[in-house]
Amino acid sequence: MDVKRQPRSKLIYIIFTIFAILPLSLLFSKEIWFDEAYTLSLIQHDYGEIIEILKTDMHPPLYFLSLKLFCEVFGYTTICSKLFSYFGYLAILILGITVIKRQFGNRCGIIYIIAVGAMPSTYLFSVQQRSYTWAIFFITLCYLASVRYIETGGSLDCVILAISALLAGYNHIYALVTVGVCIGFLNIYILIKRRKLLYKLLAADLIMAIGYSFWLFILIKQTRDAAGNYWLKSIEPLSVVLFIVTVLLCGLMLIIKKNRNITMILGAATVLGVQVVGLGISLIIRTLYIGRYGLLALGVAAVLIGICLNKLDKAIKYIGCAVLCVINCISFAITIQLEYDNSYSDFIEDFSQKLKSDDTLLYCDYSFGMLSYSLPNYTHRVTIWQDWFCAFDNLEYIDKTQVKQNCDDSGEVWFFKSKNTEMPTYIENDFNYKIEDEFHCDYEYMELYRLTEK
Numbered sequence: 001m002d003v004k005r006q007p008r009s010k011l012i013y014i015i016f017t018i019f020a021i022l023p024l025s026l027l028f029s030k031e032i033w034f035d036e037a038y039t040l041s042l043i044q045h046d047y048g049e050i051i052e053i054l055k056t057d058m059h060p061p062l063y064f065l066s067l068k069l070f071c072e073v074f075g076y077t078t079i080c081s082k083l084f085s086y087f088g089y090l091a092i093l094i095l096g097i098t099v100i101k102r103q104f105g106n107r108c109g110i111i112y113i114i115a116v117g118a119m120p121s122t123y124l125f126s127v128q129q130r131s132y133t134w135a136i137f138f139i140t141l142c143y144l145a146s147v148r149y150i151e152t153g154g155s156l157d158c159v160i161l162a163i164s165a166l167l168a169g170y171n172h173i174y175a176l177v178t179v180g181v182c183i184g185f186l187n188i189y190i191l192i193k194r195r196k197l198l199y200k201l202l203a204a205d206l207i208m209a210i211g212y213s214f215w216l217f218i219l220i221k222q223t224r225d226a227a228g229n230y231w232l233k234s235i236e237p238l239s240v241v242l243f244i245v246t247v248l249l250c251g252l253m254l255i256i257k258k259n260r261n262i263t264m265i266l267g268a269a270t271v272l273g274v275q276v277v278g279l280g281i282s283l284i285i286r287t288l289y290i291g292r293y294g295l296l297a298l299g300v301a302a303v304l305i306g307i308c309l310n311k312l313d314k315a316i317k318y319i320g321c322a323v324l325c326v327i328n329c330i331s332f333a334i335t336i337q338l339e340y341d342n343s344y345s346d347f348i349e350d351f352s353q354k355l356k357s358d359d360t361l362l363y364c365d366y367s368f369g370m371l372s373y374s375l376p377n378y379t380h381r382v383t384i385w386q387d388w389f390c391a392f393d394n395l396e397y398i399d400k401t402q403v404k405q406n407c408d409d410s411g412e413v414w415f416f417k418s419k420n421t422e423m424p425t426y427i428e429n430d431f432n433y434k435i436e437d438e439f440h441c442d443y444e445y446m447e448l449y450r451l452t453e454k
């Protein structure tokens with residue numbers, strides 16, 4: 001046994017343990033935002049209803065069905081639903097001590113794990129009650145299996161890339177785009193450079209096409225409906241910034257001659273491809289993409305950083321790892337502050353003391369999500385409607401022209417809106433309104449008004 005190598009081989013497991021433990025401190029936050037409220041409300045329905053509701057939304061069903069099954073076994077609590085996302089994060093890290101360590105070496109595995117934590121929103125995703133961590137895991141696994149297949153031509157690698165691509169696609173629409181770019185690029189490379197491997201890959205392509213055909217027509221309908229009625233109004237500046245930064249980083253990696261290999265090029269194409277497609281759709285059709293969807297490829301980006309840094313001189317490598325560790329500390333501190341801000345939970349605690357059983361809670365925008373989940377025993381009325389709102393069982397649609405007469409016989413009328421939403425004319429014309437409170441959740445700032453008759 002080489003004694004000199006022994007501490008180094010153990011270091012990867014020490015680093016893995018540290019990064020695996022960190023997000024556990026985030027599990028106990030009570031703060032939720034709209035998308036999480038939607039998740040938690042949706043999984044209260046039975047499996048068939050979940051699929052029917054999702055057909056009217058822009059989400060594939062795998063994450064929600066899996067989360068429901070997990071919660072049925074372990075309980076419908078916020079901690080359990082956060083824990084399910086944490087396990088996805090843990091799976092991303094496990095790739096570092098298994099597949100990446102085996103394919104690219106011990107040091108690359110260490111840098112990968114550190115880089116995962118340094119990526120934007122990793123710690124937020126690790127406990128967010130959404131599909132992001134599992135989508136990232138399946139995308140990263142698909143990429144690694146693709147690289148492995150190029151190297152070995154093994155049937156098992158071809159099967160793994162097909163299955164992981166399918167699972168990614170059934171978790172998130174932009175995860176489907178990401179693996180689509182990866183496998184599309186892989187097909188082109190194999191066709192040009194490694195034709196002997198083409199037959200197995202075409203068989204995998206067929207399996208993926210058949211496997212996703214069950215949701216494909218629903219996806220086409222969802223996209224067509226969203227093109228005419230989607231909540232995004234313009235391209236998010238952050239998504240443009242993320243794209244520019246990604247282009248620069250990929251360019252810096254590939255400008256080095258020894259990095260110009262299929263592993264790095266395929267990874268760069270995967271990381272950039274989802275952003276190009278998302279921004280392209282937003283420019284040509286309408287805005288259907290936001291920056292965080294591009295972060296679904298963060299696991300692949302971490303692999304590229306691991307490979308690239310591992311090839312540099314020892315001093316530069318250590319400096320790079322130190323910088324990544326500093327970014328980790330900053331990112332984790334920001335996440336702790338966001339998760340334990342308590343603005344929303346404190347508001348709910350205070351506001352619930354004022355509410356009476358016959359009070360009405362009124363909304364003109366998406367601010368209804370958190371409130372309808374947190375206050376399930378009250379009447380929640382919205383003046384906007386989309387079919388997927390039926391995930392919230394206690395929500396009622398009310399025409400804005402009928403607000404006054406429908407609120408006459410109730411108790412107090414409380415009106416919520418985002419700070420970014422203008423006061424509707426039907427409130428200004430028919431009611432006296434007085435601001436009672438403000439709170440924020442995630443990056444959204446909300447206002448509460450008490451309405452009285454004019």
